[in-house]
Amino acid sequence: MFHDIRNKHFNAAGPHLQKVISDIQRLKDDKNQKTIQELERFIKKLKNMNIVKAKQIATSHINIAFSISQSQRNMDYLHIYGLEGKCIMAEDPKQIVSQLETKMVKRCNKMKILRAMALFSVTQGGLSKNDFDSLRRVFIMNYGYQEMVTLMNLQDADLFKLKDKKAPRYIDWQWNKIKDQLDLINDEVNQMNPSDISYVYSGYAPISVRLIELIIKNKGLAPISQQGKNNLLKLLGLYDDKLKIPVTEGKFFGTATQGSQSVSRSFKKKKILIYFIGGITYGEIAAVRFLQALYPIYKFIIATTSIINGESAL
Numbered sequence: 001m002f003h004d005i006r007n008k009h010f011n012a013a014g015p016h017l018q019k020v021i022s023d024i025q026r027l028k029d030d031k032n033q034k035t036i037q038e039l040e041r042f043i044k045k046l047k048n049m050n051i052v053k054a055k056q057i058a059t060s061h062i063n064i065a066f067s068i069s070q071s072q073r074n075m076d077y078l079h080i081y082g083l084e085g086k087c088i089m090a091e092d093p094k095q096i097v098s099q100l101e102t103k104m105v106k107r108c109n110k111m112k113i114l115r116a117m118a119l120f121s122v123t124q125g126g127l128s129k130n131d132f133d134s135l136r137r138v139f140i141m142n143y144g145y146q147e148m149v150t151l152m153n154l155q156d157a158d159l160f161k162l163k164d165k166k167a168p169r170y171i172d173w174q175w176n177k178i179k180d181q182l183d184l185i186n187d188e189v190n191q192m193n194p195s196d197i198s199y200v201y202s203g204y205a206p207i208s209v210r211l212i213e214l215i216i217k218n219k220g221l222a223p224i225s226q227q228g229k230n231n232l233l234k235l236l237g238l239y240d241d242k243l244k245i246p247v248t249e250g251k252f253f254g255t256a257t258q259g260s261q262s263v264s265r266s267f268k269k270k271k272i273l274i275y276f277i278g279g280i281t282y283g284e285i286a287a288v289r290f291l292q293a294l295y296p297i298y299k300f301i302i303a304t305t306s307i308i309n310g311e312s313a314l
Contacts, residue, residue: 005061007286009191009199014065020058079103080112087119088204089185090176096120097131104142111311113139114150118159118314125173126163154314171237181232182210197287209287211236212274216295219253221245269299279308 005013071077080103086096100120103113117135121127127135136151154160164170179185184205186198197213198205214232218224222245225233233243246252252270274288285302292300 007289012192017062076108080116083116084119087123101138104138110143114314115310121160123175126161132162178235197290200283200286206284206287209284220249271299273301276304279306280304
């Protein structure tokens, strides 16, 4: 049962579990059928399902889903979720700063605030001096001077920083161009019956997996690196000196056929190893598994240093 729902969007998991419960109840009701054919059918179904155990497992999953849904109704969660959405959509920075500071004064969960600050800084490509100093000052005033070390660590990791064009590691991070070129936002995503990886985050496609999908569609990195003026890789900071394109890339992708074509049993799938240094989220894992369904001629193997979430990453 877990295998069936682990890659589904949370909003699709509930209806699926309810259907499982209904199927179990329907199977139990079948025992009242009296014809020989119906009795044979009932016995065959019993062999394939332990009704009592299946119902217990389904009930446990429903209880867990209910507990998660309750936590998502928390006002702090809803407000931070909305704030993160504004950061992703690159809305008015002044409004985002104001809302962040209001949340700090109300002593919202510290880790959620730090995550929103980091997301805001990354999508802006760094903050103006006024915004940077203001957020840092209000955060320390409300969470304690000891948090100066936390902010310094975030700054060292480039997760909360000034926009300084003279900095040695400065990248002209143009988030609006990146999200548009990579088609990261999907306003019409179908969470129940998805056709795109953006379903994993309710309409936002993880940039890491979208880049993998783009490489597969273009049959390698080389065609992407030759795009010229609006080179996506350069927008992501992947300049020629940082990019190593395998010489056998063309051969690997040359005979591949993209799309959802069926794969014969005798066909040997091409293996693609994806290594996430620093960690991967369960959402990204689900997105890679969805790519597996879209491109069945490939077998994706995920390797990573750890599995993370928004809080453990910090």
